[in-house]
Amino acid sequence: MTVAAWALAAGVPALAVALVLIAATFRRRLVAITVRGASMEPAYRDGDRVLVRRGRLPAPGQVVVVRDLPTTGPATAAPPTATARAVSGPTLLIKRVAAVPGDPVPRDRVAALAGVPERYVPHGQLVLLGDNPAASFDSRHRGYFAAAQVVGTVWRSLPAPTRPQGGSRRRHGDR
Numbered sequence: 237m238t239v240a241a242w243a244l245a246a247g248v249p250a251l252a253v254a255l256v257l258i259a260a261t262f263r264r265r266l267v268a269i270t271v272r273g274a275s276m277e278p279a280y281r282d283g284d285r286v287l288v289r290r291g292r293l294p295a296p297g298q299v300v301v302v303r304d305l306p307t308t309g310p311a312t313a314a315p316p317t318a319t320a321r322a323v324s325g326p327t328l329l330i331k332r333v334a335a336v337p338g339d340p341v342p343r344d345r346v347a348a349l350a351g352v353p354e355r356y357v358p359h360g361q362l363v364l365l366g367d368n369p370a371a372s373f374d375s376r377h378r379g380y381f382a383a384a385q386v387v388g389t390v391w392r393s394l395p396a397p398t399r400p401q402g403g404s405r406r407r408h409g410d411r
Contacts, residue, residue, distance in 0.1 A: 265290050266288065267288050268285055268288075269286050269287075269288050269301055269328065270284070270285050271283065271286065273371065274371040275330070275366035275371050276299070276366055279299070279332075279367050280299075284393060285394035285395070286330070286390045286391075286394060287392050287393075288301050288387060290388040291388065294336065294362065294383075294386060294389050295336065296333050296334060296339065297332065298389050299330060299331070299332050299389065299390040300330070300333055300362075300364065300387070300388065300389050300390065301330050301387040301388060301389075301390065302362075302364065302381055302385050302387060303327070303328060303329075303385040303387060304328065328387060331372070332365055332366070333362060333363070333364060334346070334363040334364065335362070335363035336362055336363075337356075337358060337360065337383070338356055338357065340355060340356060340357075341354060341355060341363070342363060345365070346363060346365070346375050346376050347376055348377055348378055348379040349375065349380070358380070360384065361381070361382065362381045362383050363375045
């Protein structure tokens with residue numbers, strides 16, 4: 237017997253069961269993230285909150301949140317030090333998608349990819365750029381990002397919190 241069938245059999249109103257199931261579905265598909273750093277200014281500023289939709293394939297121009305893990309791609313420069321922040325737990329970055337698999341490699345805009353042999357972005361890779369190049373650690377510095385590390389695409393901005401957030405909230409930082 238499913239949880240929903242059990243709840244209905246136990247006399248729990250159908251509307252309450254439906255609301256719980258909808259909330260559980262949204263919780264799996266959506267995550268609220270607080271922006272840290274200046275890499276996406278002016279679109280998103282330090283402290284802005286965004287709602288990220290999981291499980292969607294990004295397209296060029298969309299903004300994504302990605303887990304910052306080591307890459308096997310080329311790297312030509314260190315991250316901007318003025319905006320580096322230490323964040324406990326996995327670091328999440330917010331960046332704009334510049335190219336997806338099958339798109340031409342943007343060598344003219346991405347120094348770290350100037351010497352790659354392929355003409356097109358390989359399968360499973362993305363080119364991600366911050367809107368504020370002076371404060372962004374992105375594909376210009378490290379090359380490709382693994383598409384598998386994308387948490388999701390930014391769906392919408394959220395209102396600013398009215399009280400301080402606890403340590404359990406997900407956050408991401410810029411490097």
